[in-house]
Amino acid sequence: MQSKQPILQLTHVSKVFGGSRALRDVAFELTRGEVHCIAGENGSGKSTLIKIITGVYTPEPGAEIVFEGRRFDSLTPVTARQLGVQVIWQDLALFPEMTVAENIAFEMNLSRRPRWVRYDTMRAQAQETLQRLGFALDLDKPLRDLTIAQRQIVAICRALVAEAKIVFMDEPTASLTQTETTALMDVVRRLSEQDIAVVFVSHRLAEVLEISERVTVLRDGLRVGVFPTGEMTQTRLTELMTGKTINHEVRAQDRSDAPVVLEVRGLSRDAEYEDVSFEIRRGEILGITGLLGAGRTELASTLFGLTQPDSGAIRLDGRALALRSNQQAIEAGIAYVSEDRLALGLIQRQAIADNIAITVLDELEERLRLLSGKRKSNLVQDWISRLSIKVDKAEDAVSTLSGGNQQRVVLAKWLATNPKVLILDSPTVGVDVGARAGIFEIVRGLAESGMAILMISDEIPETYYNADRILHMRGGRIVGSYAPVAADIADIELAVNA
Amino acid sequence: MKLDLPHTTEGWLLLVVVAMVALLGLSTDTFFTLTNFFDLLNSSAVNVIFAVGLLVVLIAGGIDISFAVAASVVQYLVAITVMSIGGGNWVVGLALAAIFGFGLGAINASLIYYFRIISIVVTIATFNLFFGLLMFFTRGVSIYNLPDWWLDRIVLYEIETPSGYAEITLPVVVMIVMVIATWLLIRRLTIGRQLYAMGDNTDGARRIGVNLAGMHFLAYGWLGLCAGLAGVMQAHRAQEVVPNALIGQELDVLAAVVLGGARLGGGRGSVFGALLGVALVTITQNGLNLLGVSPFAFRMIAGAVILVAITLSSGQGRSLLGLLSLRTKRA
Numbered sequence: 001m002q003s004k005q006p007i008l009q010l011t012h013v014s015k016v017f018g019g020s021r022a023l024r025d026v027a028f029e030l031t032r033g034e035v036h037c038i039a040g041e042n043g044s045g046k047s048t049l050i051k052i053i054t055g056v057y058t059p060e061p062g063a064e065i066v067f068e069g070r071r072f073d074s075l076t077p078v079t080a081r082q083l084g085v086q087v088i089w090q091d092l093a094l095f096p097e098m099t100v101a102e103n104i105a106f107e108m109n110l111s112r113r114p115r116w117v118r119y120d121t122m123r124a125q126a127q128e129t130l131q132r133l134g135f136a137l138d139l140d141k142p143l144r145d146l147t148i149a150q151r152q153i154v155a156i157c158r159a160l161v162a163e164a165k166i167v168f169m170d171e172p173t174a175s176l177t178q179t180e181t182t183a184l185m186d187v188v189r190r191l192s193e194q195d196i197a198v199v200f201v202s203h204r205l206a207e208v209l210e211i212s213e214r215v216t217v218l219r220d221g222l223r224v225g226v227f228p229t230g231e232m233t234q235t236r237l238t239e240l241m242t243g244k245t246i247n248h249e250v251r252a253q254d255r256s257d258a259p260v261v262l263e264v265r266g267l268s269r270d271a272e273y274e275d276v277s278f279e280i281r282r283g284e285i286l287g288i289t290g291l292l293g294a295g296r297t298e299l300a301s302t303l304f305g306l307t308q309p310d311s312g313a314i315r316l317d318g319r320a321l322a323l324r325s326n327q328q329a330i331e332a333g334i335a336y337v338s339e340d341r342l343a344l345g346l347i348q349r350q351a352i353a354d355n356i357a358i359t360v361l362d363e364l365e366e367r368l369r370l371l372s373g374k375r376k377s378n379l380v381q382d383w384i385s386r387l388s389i390k391v392d393k394a395e396d397a398v399s400t401l402s403g404g405n406q407q408r409v410v411l412a413k414w415l416a417t418n419p420k421v422l423i424l425d426s427p428t429v430g431v432d433v434g435a436r437a438g439i440f441e442i443v444r445g446l447a448e449s450g451m452a453i454l455m456i457s458d459e460i461p462e463t464y465y466n467a468d469r470i471l472h473m474r475g476g477r478i479v480g481s482y483a484p485v486a487a488d489i490a491d492i493e494l495a496v497n498a
Numbered sequence: 499m500k501l502d503l504p505h506t507t508e509g510w511l512l513l514v515v516v517a518m519v520a521l522l523g524l525s526t527d528t529f530f531t532l533t534n535f536f537d538l539l540n541s542s543a544v545n546v547i548f549a550v551g552l553l554v555v556l557i558a559g560g561i562d563i564s565f566a567v568a569a570s571v572v573q574y575l576v577a578i579t580v581m582s583i584g585g586g587n588w589v590v591g592l593a594l595a596a597i598f599g600f601g602l603g604a605i606n607a608s609l610i611y612y613f614r615i616i617s618i619v620v621t622i623a624t625f626n627l628f629f630g631l632l633m634f635f636t637r638g639v640s641i642y643n644l645p646d647w648w649l650d651r652i653v654l655y656e657i658e659t660p661s662g663y664a665e666i667t668l669p670v671v672v673m674i675v676m677v678i679a680t681w682l683l684i685r686r687l688t689i690g691r692q693l694y695a696m697g698d699n700t701d702g703a704r705r706i707g708v709n710l711a712g713m714h715f716l717a718y719g720w721l722g723l724c725a726g727l728a729g730v731m732q733a734h735r736a737q738e739v740v741p742n743a744l745i746g747q748e749l750d751v752l753a754a755v756v757l758g759g760a761r762l763g764g765g766r767g768s769v770f771g772a773l774l775g776v777a778l779v780t781i782t783q784n785g786l787n788l789l790g791v792s793p794f795a796f797r798m799i800a801g802a803v804i805l806v807a808i809t810l811s812s813g814q815g816r817s818l819l820g821l822l823s824l825r826t827k828r829a
Contacts (some may be wrong), residue, residue, distance in 0.1 A: 079709075093702035097765040102691070109691040110707055117686055230713050 004031035007197055009068050014060040015048050022048040023059075025379075026223045028216060031196040035188055036489035037208045037229070040218035041241055041432045042402065046201055049218065050168055051416070052085050055080035064130050068165075076140050084165030090173060092155045096144035100137050103158040119225045129157040130193070131189055149180035154305060156187060166197045173207060192262060198471075204435070205234045206460075215450035219243055219311050234461060242434035248486035251285070251444075251468050258282040262421045264303070267312030272298035273476035276312070280421065280452040283441065287371060287467030288456045289496055295476035296456045297339060303454070304336040305329035318418065330359065335414035337407075339425040341455075346410060353380040356412045383412035387442055396483045403423040405434025422446060424455045426464060440466045462494060472496055511774040514807050515781065524786040529788055532657065542780040543669035544732045546773065548751045549758075550680040551724025555770045556755060557684060558717035559764025560610065561699030564625040565721050566748040568602040569729030571628050573739045576730060577641050577648075585645050591730055599726020600719045602628065607718035611711050625748075630742050641739040648730075649737050661784040669731040676724055680709040683720070694716060697764025703740075751803050754779045775796035777809060805807030 014021065023045045030036055039048045051057040053065075065072040067083050077085070090122055094103050102109075105122035123139055130137060135153050143151060152172060161168050168366065170190075173181045188198050188211055202208050206216060209229050217224040217240045226242050234348040237296035239245055258281040267276045273295035280286045288296050301307045303314065305323030314321045316332055323329050326336070332472045346355050357364060357376050366372040378396050391401065407427060414422065424443065428436045443466065447453050457463050463470050464484050472480035472495060482492055522529040528572040548565060553748045575598045580586035586594075603622075609620045684690035688714075695703040696713045704710055708815045733739045758775030760767030783796055791799070 078707075091701070091706070093699065093705045095698040095702060095765065097761075098694065106691075106695065106706060109695075111688050114687045114689045117688055117691055293817040394781045 004033060006030065006066075007032045008065075009129035010049075010053070010066075011064045011069050013049070013052060013063045013065075015045075015057060016060060019104065020450060022221050023052075024222045027220070027225070028053075029226070030197050030199065032448050033192050033197055034163075034201065035192050035198045035212045037200045037202070037212035038218065039201075039205075039208060039215050039237060039241055041434055043220075044218040044241070045221040046218055047170075050087070050201070052198070053080065053166075054085055054168065068094065071117050081162065084163055085168070086159035086162055086164035086166070087168040088136045088152065088159060089157045089173065090172075092151055094143055094155055094158075094263060096149055097142055099140050099142060099144070100154055101139040103143050103154050104129055105161055106158065106340070107162055111351045125161060125315055126157065126365070128398075129160050130158060131316045133157065134191055135187075147180070149177075149183065151186060152176075153187065156191070159229070160191075160196075163326050164196055165193060166199065168199045168201070171203065172200070173202060173204060181207065184371065185455065198332055203433070205237050208220070208460075209234065209237065217241055238433050241249065244434065244437075250465055252485045253468060255281045255284045255468060259285065261316065261319075262303075262454070263313075263315040265313045265315075266300070266414060267302065267309050268285075269298065269302060269307065269309045272307075272475075273302075273473075276473075276476075276478055277479065278471060281361050282450050282452060283447050284469070285447050285453040286456055287463030287470040288473055289453065289458060289460055289463045289470055289492075290396075291496065292458060296473050297425055298476075299423050299473075300454070300456060303421075303423060330417055330419075332410040333418070333420035334423065335417055335419035337410050337414055337423070337425060346406060348398050348399040351393055351395045352384075352389070352398055353377065355398050355409055356383050356394075356406075356416060359413050360416045379416060383416060387415075388438075403431040404438060407439055408442070410438060411439075414444070415457040419451065421452045421454065424453065424457075425454065426457055428457070428459065436462075460493050461489065464492065500732055503809035508768060508771045508774060511758060511771065511778065511807060512546065513709050515774055515778050518781050519780065520786065522781070524717045526530040526785070526788040528661065531661045533660050533661045534784070534788075536664040536666055536674055538784055539670050540665070540667050540735075541669055542776055543673040544728045544781070545747070545751055545754070545776050546673045546722050546737070547669075547676050547731065548747065549755050549772045550769060551675050551728075551774050552755050553758075553760050553767050553769065554680060554684060554693065554720045554762040555617075555717045555761065556699050557764060557767045558693045558699060558713060559623065560714075560717060561752075561762065562603075562606060562617065562718065562721055563621040563752075564602075564606060564628055564749050565621075566744040566746070567628045567632070568599065568722060568753070569725040569732065570739075570744050571602060571632050572726040572729040573733045574632060574636060574641070575743070576726075577644060577733075578740050580645055580648075585647070587647050591648060592727060595726035595730040596723045597726075599722040599729070601722065603720070603722020603725070604715055606722070607714040610718070611636075611714040612732055620664065629742075629745065638741055641742065642735065642737075644739065645735075648734060667735075669735060671729055672727055675768060676727065677773065680720070680724075681744040684769070689713075689716060694765055697766075699765070749829035751776075752778065757807055766775055778803065811817070 006029055008030040010026070013023055013028070015023040026045065026049060028049060038046050038049065048057060050057050053075070055077040058074040063073065065075060078203060095106070104126035106119060108122055108125070126139055133153065133156065137153065138393065143154060146154065156167065160381065171186060174182060188200070191198050200208065200212055211234055212229050214226055215229055216226045217237070219241060260279045263279040265277050266275045276299060278286065290296055291312045298307070302309050305326045305328050308324070321332055323332070323379045330438050353376065357379060360379070361371065364372050364375045377394070384391055384394065387408045389412065390405050398406060399421065401409065427439055431439060443453060443455070454462060455467055467484065470482045470484065471478050472482070472492070480495055505814050523642045528534055534626060544746060550731060552565060572595050574593055577767070579594055582593055589737055606621055606624055609615060610617050649682060652668040654668065654671055657664050663756060688730045692703065692708045693713055693716065700710070729744065754775035755772045756762060757778060758767070758771030760772065779800055786796055787800060
C-alpha cells in the first residue's frame with residue numbers, strides 16, 4: 001500500500017510485575033488504516049502490550065507513547081478511549097438483553113447528567129454504522145438472539161460509534177465458523193479502507209498471515225521484530241514465536257500390510273454423517289479434516305459409543321462392535337480425547353493425579369474395594385514421566401497447568417486405559433504453538449508402539465505433517481482422501497476451503 | 499391451525515390475567531363492579547409501590563429482601579419525627595419517608611458495592627438487623643396515636659354505584675406517581691439504561707464507563723424510597739403502625755415481580771410486567787374471596803397460580819403448551 005503516516009508509536013516500553021519482567025524495552029508502531037498482528041505465545045507479553053496501549057497498565061518510566069504526534073508517558077483508559085483506541089474483547093462486553101440498536105449506540109446513554117433516552121437517534125446511528133460495514137441486522141432484536149459472529153459485528157459497530165481510530169481484536173475468530181471468519185475478515189478490510197487501524201491477536205497463524213500487512217512478533221517480553229506478512233510463512237512465524245526451528249517432514253511410512261485395527265463400513269446417522277467408511281491399521285495415524293460442521297465430531301462420538309449409528313458397521317480387530325455407551329467403548333479399547341478439554345476432558349479443580357487416575361479407578365482397587373493410594377501414585381508418576389508433564393506436585397489442581405500440559409494430562413488419563421484405538425479431536429485447541437510439537441511427538445510415539453490413531457483437526461498443516469493418510473469430510477461425507485507423501489498441502493487446503 | 503402465541507412473559511401474563519378476569523366476571527356478579535375494581539386498586543397500591551421499587555433492583559442485577567422491614571422502620575422513624583416536630587403534614591411526612599427510605603437503601607447499596615458481598619446475603623442480614631433494631635427500640639409496641647393528617651382518609655374521586663360508593667384514595671395516587679416515575683427512570687432516562695446495562699453484563703458496563711457505585715445507590719436507594727412511601731401509605735390504610743405488619747410481604751412482592759418477567763440476575767424486566775404480576779396475585783385472592791373459598795386456602799391457591807404462570811412464561815413451559823404452533827413457526 002501507499003506510504004502511510006504513523007498513528008501510534010511506542011518506544012522503550014517495559015513492564016515489571018512483581019519480580020518478573022513482562023515487557024523489556026519493546027517498540028511498536030502502527031500506521032493509519034493498517035491491519036497489524038501481534039503474534040506471540042502465551043506469556044510473551046502480547047496482552048501486557050495491549051493493556052498498556054489501552055491504558056489499563058502504566059508502563060515503567062522511560063516509555064514514550066506518541067499518538068498522532070502527541071506525546072504521553074502513559075495512558076489511562078479514559079484518555080485511550082478519547083484518542084480513539086477501542087478494544088473488541090473476547091467476551092465482547094455487550095448487553096444480551098438489549099436491542100441491537102441500543103448495544104451499538106450505548107455510548108449515547110453515558111452522559112454525565114441524566115438525560116432523556118433518544119431511541120430514534122440511537123436507531124439512526126446504529127443503522128448508519130451497520131451500513132458503513134455493509135451489514136444488515138434487525139435493530140430491534142435483542143442481542144441474545146444473535147449468533148456470536150453477528151454479536152461481533154455489533155461490538156465492532158459500537159467501536160465505530162465511539163469514533164475509533166485503532167481497533168484491537170482479541171482472538172476474534174476463536175468461536176467462529178470458517179464462513180463467519182471470512183465475513184469478519186471482510187469487515188476488517190473495510191475498517192482498514194476507512195482508515196481505521198486494526199490490531200489483530202490470534203492463535204490461528206493462517207488467519208494472521210491472510211489478513212494483516214505486518215506482524216510484530218513478541219517472545220519472552222522482547223520484540224523479535226516487525227515483519228511484512230508478504231514473505232512470511234506459517235513455519236517461519238512459528239519459529240520466530242518459539243525461537244525453535246521446527247523440522248517439518250511428512251510421515252512416509254507404508255502401513256498397508258499392518259493388520260487393520262478399526263474398520264468402519266457405511267456408517268450413517270441421520271443429519272450428522274452419511275456412508276462413512278475407512279480403516280485404521282496398527283501403528284497408523286489417520287487424519288480427518290474439514291470445516292466446522294462437517295460431521296467430524298459427531299462421527300467421533302459414535303465411535304466412542306456416545307451415540308448410535310442408524311446403519312453401518314464398526315469392527316475392532318475384526319470383531320463387530322455395537323457400542324451402547326462410552327463405558328463399553330472404553331472396555332473395548334477405544335479412548336477419546338475430546339475437543340472441549342476445559343468442559344469435558346478434565347475436572348479442572350481436581351488434582352492432576354485424580355484426573356489421570358479417573359479412567360482406571362477399578363484397577364487401582366485393593367481388598368474391600370478401597371482405592372490403593374500406592375498403586376495410584378505409581379500410576380500417576382509413571383504417566384507424568386512418560387509424557388513429560390511439567391508438574392510441581394501431582395496434587396495441584398489441573399487448572400494450574402498450561403494448555404499444553406493440560407492436554408498431556410488428558411492424554412495420560414486415556415492412555416492409562418491402555419487403548420487400541422485413540423481418537424484425538426482437535427488436540428491442539430488452546431495449546432501454544434511451541435507446545436504443539438511436543439503433543440505430536442507423543443502421538444507419533446504412541447503410533448510407533450502400535451496404537452491406531454484417529455486425529456480430527458481443522459488445522460490442515462497439523463494433519464498434513466502428522467498423519468499417514470488424511471480424509472476430507474464435508475457435509476457428513478468423506479469427499480477426499482490424501483496421502484501427505486504424495487499430495488501437496490496447498491491442494492488439500494484449497495479443496496477443504498473451497 | 500396456527501395459534502398466535504405471545505412472545506414475551508408480559509404477553510403470557512396478560513393472557514392469564516385476562517382469562518382470570520373473564521372467569522371471575524362470569525362466575526361472580528360482584529367482580530365486574532366499579533366498587534370492586536377501585537377496592538382492588540386501593541388495596542394493592544402498597545404492593546405496587548413496593549413492586550416497582552424492587553423491579554429496579556432486580557433489573558440492576560441485585561435482589562433485596564429487606565425492603566418490607568425497611569418500610570416498617572421508616573413508619574416508626576417518620577412517626578417519631580413528625581410527633582417530635584409537633585405534627586407535620588403530608589408533604590413533610592412523604593418527604594421524610596422518601597429520605598429515610600433512601601437512606602436505608604443506601605446502607606444496602608454501600609455494603610453490596612464497597613464490600614463486594616452478594617446482595618441476597620447483605621439484605622438478609624439487613625432484614626434481620628432492621629427488624630431486630632425495630633423490635634428492640636419499640637419493644638414490639640404499636641403506635642396508634644398518629645397525627646390526624648396521617649389517619650384521615652383522603653378520597654380523591656368518588657362515584658356512587660348500585661353496589662355502593664366506589665372511591666379512589668391517596669395511596670392510589672402515590673402508586674400512580676411512582677409507577678410513572680419508575681417507568682420514566684428505567685425506560686426514558688439514560689441512567690435507567692445504565693441500570694439495565696449493569697444488570698445485563700456488569701463487566702461490560704464497567705468497561706464502557708458506567709459508574710457502578712452510582713448505579714448501586716440509585717437502584718437500592720430507589721427501592722428504599724419506594725418502600726418508605728409504601729410504608730407511610732400502609733400505615734395510613736391500617737390507621738396504626740405495627741412493627742411486624744409488613745414482615746413477609748417482601749416474598750409476595752418478589753414472587754409477583756419475578757412473575758412479571760423481571761429476571762433474577764438482572765437486565766430484564768418491565769413496569770408493565772411488574773404491574774401484571776401484582777395484578778395476578780391480587781385478582782386471585784380477590785376472586786377466591788368473592789367465590790367464598792376458605793381464606794385458609796388462599797396461600798395454597800395463590801402459590802399454585804404463581805407456579806402455573808411462571809411455568810407458562812418460561813421457555814420450556816411455553817414450548818410444552820405451544821408445541822404445535824412452535825413447530826409450524828420453525829418450518
